[in-house]
Amino acid sequence: MIRTWLAAGALALSAYPAGAERDAARVYIFGNSLVNHLSEQSAQTSVPYWLGQMAQAGGRGLALDGEWGFLRDFADSLPPVPNWSFPAVQGAWSSGDFGSADFDAVIVTPANFIQYQLPDVPYDGDNPSGESPFGATLRLFDWVHEAEPGARLFVYEGWSEIGSVTGGFPPSPEAARRYQDHNAGDYHLWYTDLIDRLNTARPDRSVTLIPVASALADLLGEGGLLQDMPAEALYTDADGHGTPTLYLLAAMAVWPHLYETPPPEGFTPPATLHPLLAEHYAEIAAALWQATPAPAPERAEAAPDTPETAAEPLPERQPVALPPPGLRPEGVPALGMGLNGLADWSTQHPFLNLMKTARPWVGHADGQWGAVSTEALRAGGHLSEDGWPLSLPEGVTALEAVLLTDQPEEAEFLRGDYVLTYSGKGDLSLTGRARRIRPEPGRITFSYDPGEGLVGVKLTATDAADPIRDIAIVRQEMLPLHEAGALFNPLWLERVQDFRSVRFMDWMMTNGSPIQTWADRPRLTDATWTEWGVPPEVMIRLANQIGADPWFTMPHMADDDYIRRFAGMVAEGLDPRLKAYVEYSNEVWNRIFPQSVWANDQATALWGTSETGWAQFYAMRAAQVMDLWSEAFEDESRLIRVVATHTGWPGLEETILQAPLAYLKLGHLPADSFDAYAVTGYFGYEMGGEDMAQRMNAWLDRSEEAATAKGEAQGLRRVALREFVKDTRFDAAIAPVTLALQEGSLRQLVEEVFPYHADAADKAGLRLVMYEGGTHVTAHGAQVDDERLTDFFTAFNYSPEMAKLYELLLAGWTASGGTLFNAFVDVAPASKWGSWGRCGISTTPTRAGTC
Known part of the structure; x- marks a missing residue:
C-alpha cells in the first residue's frame, strides 16, 4: 500500500542507490487488454505506448515486444509469438530464438477474473491436467529462465473486473470506492500469494510483483491524490477496459520496475487526458516511486546438493498430545458428517440388505458383459417401475446385478455366510466371489470372503406371470434384525451415531440429479438405491434413530409440488427434538456440476445474458425453496434454511444474498429467506x-x-x-x-x-x-x-x-x-x-x- 506515503508529497526520489538505474530496457510482455487494449479510436490505450512516450521524454531506450492471450495458453504455446507494435516503440525480437533478443525484463499478466480462488487451485471448467494459475506461471517462467537466464521476471497486477464488484457500469461513487478497496485488498492479496509461491518454488531466482491495481487504488481511493477522478474518466466498461488516462497511470506504475528510477520529470501528460493527471504528475510519480521496493539482489545459480546440504536434518517429529478417545474438548463445535454415496464398490455398507447398494441390472449378450444397459432395459419394458426384471430381451443370455465389488481384504466384518431371499419364479444364480452356494426355492445361502472381484446376482430366466423380485441379501447373523424390520447395519451405526448432523448430499445423488417431480423420487421398494438415491423415509428414519439433525439438499430441477411434499414428510416424520437443515442443491456456483449449467441457462432465459445471472438464479430459486419449507413447518425453530457460497470467491456472497434480479421476482431480498450461511x-x-x-x-x-x-x-x-x-x-x-x-x-x-x-x-x-x-x-x-x-x-x-x-x-x-x-x-x-x-x-x- 502506498497511501501512507502520499502525505510526504514529492519526497527525494532516491529509493535506489545512485547508479542503480537503467538507461534502457528490452521487454517482453505476455499480456492482455489491461496492458494493451486494441482500440480503433486511439493507440493510447496501451501501457507500452506510454512507456515509449516517457522513454523519449526521459532520454532512455525502450525495445518491446508482446502478445495477447491467457496465462494457460501462454504456458501451453511456447515459444512465444509476438504480435504487438506501437508508434515510436522499437521491437526487440526480429529473428532467431527468444534468447537472441537479449530481453532484460519479462512481464506476465494473469487474467483479472480468476481471483475468486487461490492461485494454486486448478482452473474451473475444462481442465483435465488440473492446471492452476500458479502452475501455469511457474511453467512459463521456467521456460523463460531457460531461454534467457538474465531476464528479470515480473507479474503485472492488472485491475480487477468492475462489474463483479460494483454490480454494473458505470459504478456509483460508493461502488467505485468499494471497487478500489477491493483492488487494494483481497485482489492484491491474491497476487502477493502468487508471488510468494513462485519464489518459494524457485528459490534460485526472484519474481517481482508490479502492483499496478493496488498502487492505483491508493491514488484513486478515498484520501488519494486522484480521489476526485470519476470512474468514467478511467474505465469504459464493466470488464475494466480503460481510457488513455488509466493506461498512462499503469505505465507510470510499471516504469520504476523497468528502469529502477522514477517516472521522468521531463514528461508532461497531454491535455487530452484528465486534468488531474497533469496537475499532480510529479506527486504521482513520487508516490509510485516510493511504493517500488528495491530490486532483489541477483541470486547466484543454486548450488547442487552436496552431502552437507543434503544431510541437513528435517524437523523432528514430536509426540502429539490428543484428548482421550470419547472426550469432547471444550470449545469444539457441533460436528456433522457428509455420508458417502452409495455404490457397489463402496466400503460404507450402511444397510442390512446389501441389495440396496447393488449396481442396477444390465444384460449380457454375444459374450459381451453389460451389452444392454439399464436404461435400454427400462426403455424396452424389461424392468418394472421398481427396477426388478420382468423379461430378458431377445438375444440377451442373462441379466445381472453386482455388489461387494473389490472390498478390502481387511474388511473382516464382511467375511462369513449370507442369505439371499426372493419372491417369484425363475433361474437365479450367484457368480464371482460367492462360494459354497446352496440354492433352495426362494432362498440361496452362500459364503463370501472380501477381496478383488465382486458378487454377481445372475438371472437367466424369469416367469412373466410371477417374475423374480424383492431380492434381499443379508449377512446370516443379521437376518433376525432384517426380519424384524431393521434397516441399518449396526456396525455402521456405531460410526455415525455420535454426529450432531448428517448431510445427505451424496445419498440424494444431488449433483446432476434428474428428479423433477414427486413421482421421480426414490422409493422404499426400489430394487437398489444406487440409481436414484435413498428414499426420504430412510433418511428421516436414520436421523431419528441416531438423534442427528438431517441436512437435505433439494434437487435443482424439482418442482414446487416435490418441495412441498418432501418438506411435509420431514415436518411430520422427523423427531420434534431435531432440526432439519435444508439447502437448495449443492454448489450451484461450481461450473463443473450440471446444476450450475442448468441455472445459467434458466437465468439467461429469464433475464438475458448476465455475468452474474447463474448466481442470481440460484439465489432466487433457493429462496423460493426455503419459503416452501417454511410453509410446511409450523414451528420454524425446527428448520434451518441454508444458503451456500464459494469459499474462495470473496464477493460472490453479496451477489447471492442481494441479487437484484432475484429481488424483483421474489419481492424481498434472497437473504431474508435463510437462517444459515455455509462455506467449506x-x-x-x-x-x-x-x-x-x-x-x-x-x-x-x-x-x-x-x-x-x-x-x-x-x-x-x-x-x-x-x-x-x-x-x-x-x-x-x-x-x-x-x-x-x-x-x-x-x-x-x-x-x-x-x-x-x-x-x-x-x-x-x-x-x-x-x-x-x-x-x-x-x-x-x-x-x-x-x-x-x-x-x-x-x-x-x-x-x-x-x-x-x-x-x-x-x-x-x-x-x-x-x-x-x-x-x-x-x-x-x-x-x-x-x-x-x-x-x-x-x-x-x-x-x-x-x-
Missing part, C-alpha cells in the same frame, strides 16, 4: 500438485534415508532392515509437511478465510455453518499416479499430526464464530484420489481429529 473448510490442497512435487520428493527421499540409517544403527540387516524401513519410511517427512500446512493453507483458512465469511454472515444476520471441510491433502494432476506419494498422504491423513491439525482447524472455526462443522465423509477407503473417509471401512480406526 478444506486445507492442504497445495501439497499434492506438481508445484510441490520437488519438495515433497526431497522430504520423502530424506525420510527414507533416515529410516534406513536408523535401522542400520540398530544392527538390522536384510529382511529385518527392509521391514523396518517399510514401517518407518515416512516418519521423518511427517513433521515438515505438518509445519508447511500449519504455516500455509491451514493458517490462511483460520486467519483470513473464516473471519471474512464470519463477517459476511454476521452482516447478513445469518449463522455461519460448514457444509464440507477437512483435509484436502491428496495428489492431483500428474502426481495422482505417484504411488509413494499416495502411500505417504494416506499415512499422513490418519496420523496424530493430522488430528492435531484438525484441532487447530476446529479452534479457528469456533474462534471465527462458526457453528456446525461438517466433515467429508463418513466411510471411504483411501486411494490415489484422496483420503476422504473418517475411516476406511466401517470397523477401522477413525481419523482422530473428527472424533
Whole structure:
C-alpha cells in the first residue's frame, strides 16, 4: 500500500542507490487488454505506448515486444509469438530464438477474473491436467529462465473486473470506492500469494510483483491524490477496459520496475487526458516511486546438493498430545458428517440388505458383459417401475446385478455366510466371489470372503406371470434384525451415531440429479438405491434413530409440488427434538456440476445474458425453496434454511444474498429467506500438485534415508532392515509437511478465510455453518499416479499430526464464530484420489481429529 506515503508529497526520489538505474530496457510482455487494449479510436490505450512516450521524454531506450492471450495458453504455446507494435516503440525480437533478443525484463499478466480462488487451485471448467494459475506461471517462467537466464521476471497486477464488484457500469461513487478497496485488498492479496509461491518454488531466482491495481487504488481511493477522478474518466466498461488516462497511470506504475528510477520529470501528460493527471504528475510519480521496493539482489545459480546440504536434518517429529478417545474438548463445535454415496464398490455398507447398494441390472449378450444397459432395459419394458426384471430381451443370455465389488481384504466384518431371499419364479444364480452356494426355492445361502472381484446376482430366466423380485441379501447373523424390520447395519451405526448432523448430499445423488417431480423420487421398494438415491423415509428414519439433525439438499430441477411434499414428510416424520437443515442443491456456483449449467441457462432465459445471472438464479430459486419449507413447518425453530457460497470467491456472497434480479421476482431480498450461511473448510490442497512435487520428493527421499540409517544403527540387516524401513519410511517427512500446512493453507483458512465469511454472515444476520471441510491433502494432476506419494498422504491423513491439525482447524472455526462443522465423509477407503473417509471401512480406526 502506498497511501501512507502520499502525505510526504514529492519526497527525494532516491529509493535506489545512485547508479542503480537503467538507461534502457528490452521487454517482453505476455499480456492482455489491461496492458494493451486494441482500440480503433486511439493507440493510447496501451501501457507500452506510454512507456515509449516517457522513454523519449526521459532520454532512455525502450525495445518491446508482446502478445495477447491467457496465462494457460501462454504456458501451453511456447515459444512465444509476438504480435504487438506501437508508434515510436522499437521491437526487440526480429529473428532467431527468444534468447537472441537479449530481453532484460519479462512481464506476465494473469487474467483479472480468476481471483475468486487461490492461485494454486486448478482452473474451473475444462481442465483435465488440473492446471492452476500458479502452475501455469511457474511453467512459463521456467521456460523463460531457460531461454534467457538474465531476464528479470515480473507479474503485472492488472485491475480487477468492475462489474463483479460494483454490480454494473458505470459504478456509483460508493461502488467505485468499494471497487478500489477491493483492488487494494483481497485482489492484491491474491497476487502477493502468487508471488510468494513462485519464489518459494524457485528459490534460485526472484519474481517481482508490479502492483499496478493496488498502487492505483491508493491514488484513486478515498484520501488519494486522484480521489476526485470519476470512474468514467478511467474505465469504459464493466470488464475494466480503460481510457488513455488509466493506461498512462499503469505505465507510470510499471516504469520504476523497468528502469529502477522514477517516472521522468521531463514528461508532461497531454491535455487530452484528465486534468488531474497533469496537475499532480510529479506527486504521482513520487508516490509510485516510493511504493517500488528495491530490486532483489541477483541470486547466484543454486548450488547442487552436496552431502552437507543434503544431510541437513528435517524437523523432528514430536509426540502429539490428543484428548482421550470419547472426550469432547471444550470449545469444539457441533460436528456433522457428509455420508458417502452409495455404490457397489463402496466400503460404507450402511444397510442390512446389501441389495440396496447393488449396481442396477444390465444384460449380457454375444459374450459381451453389460451389452444392454439399464436404461435400454427400462426403455424396452424389461424392468418394472421398481427396477426388478420382468423379461430378458431377445438375444440377451442373462441379466445381472453386482455388489461387494473389490472390498478390502481387511474388511473382516464382511467375511462369513449370507442369505439371499426372493419372491417369484425363475433361474437365479450367484457368480464371482460367492462360494459354497446352496440354492433352495426362494432362498440361496452362500459364503463370501472380501477381496478383488465382486458378487454377481445372475438371472437367466424369469416367469412373466410371477417374475423374480424383492431380492434381499443379508449377512446370516443379521437376518433376525432384517426380519424384524431393521434397516441399518449396526456396525455402521456405531460410526455415525455420535454426529450432531448428517448431510445427505451424496445419498440424494444431488449433483446432476434428474428428479423433477414427486413421482421421480426414490422409493422404499426400489430394487437398489444406487440409481436414484435413498428414499426420504430412510433418511428421516436414520436421523431419528441416531438423534442427528438431517441436512437435505433439494434437487435443482424439482418442482414446487416435490418441495412441498418432501418438506411435509420431514415436518411430520422427523423427531420434534431435531432440526432439519435444508439447502437448495449443492454448489450451484461450481461450473463443473450440471446444476450450475442448468441455472445459467434458466437465468439467461429469464433475464438475458448476465455475468452474474447463474448466481442470481440460484439465489432466487433457493429462496423460493426455503419459503416452501417454511410453509410446511409450523414451528420454524425446527428448520434451518441454508444458503451456500464459494469459499474462495470473496464477493460472490453479496451477489447471492442481494441479487437484484432475484429481488424483483421474489419481492424481498434472497437473504431474508435463510437462517444459515455455509462455506467449506478444506486445507492442504497445495501439497499434492506438481508445484510441490520437488519438495515433497526431497522430504520423502530424506525420510527414507533416515529410516534406513536408523535401522542400520540398530544392527538390522536384510529382511529385518527392509521391514523396518517399510514401517518407518515416512516418519521423518511427517513433521515438515505438518509445519508447511500449519504455516500455509491451514493458517490462511483460520486467519483470513473464516473471519471474512464470519463477517459476511454476521452482516447478513445469518449463522455461519460448514457444509464440507477437512483435509484436502491428496495428489492431483500428474502426481495422482505417484504411488509413494499416495502411500505417504494416506499415512499422513490418519496420523496424530493430522488430528492435531484438525484441532487447530476446529479452534479457528469456533474462534471465527462458526457453528456446525461438517466433515467429508463418513466411510471411504483411501486411494490415489484422496483420503476422504473418517475411516476406511466401517470397523477401522477413525481419523482422530473428527472424533
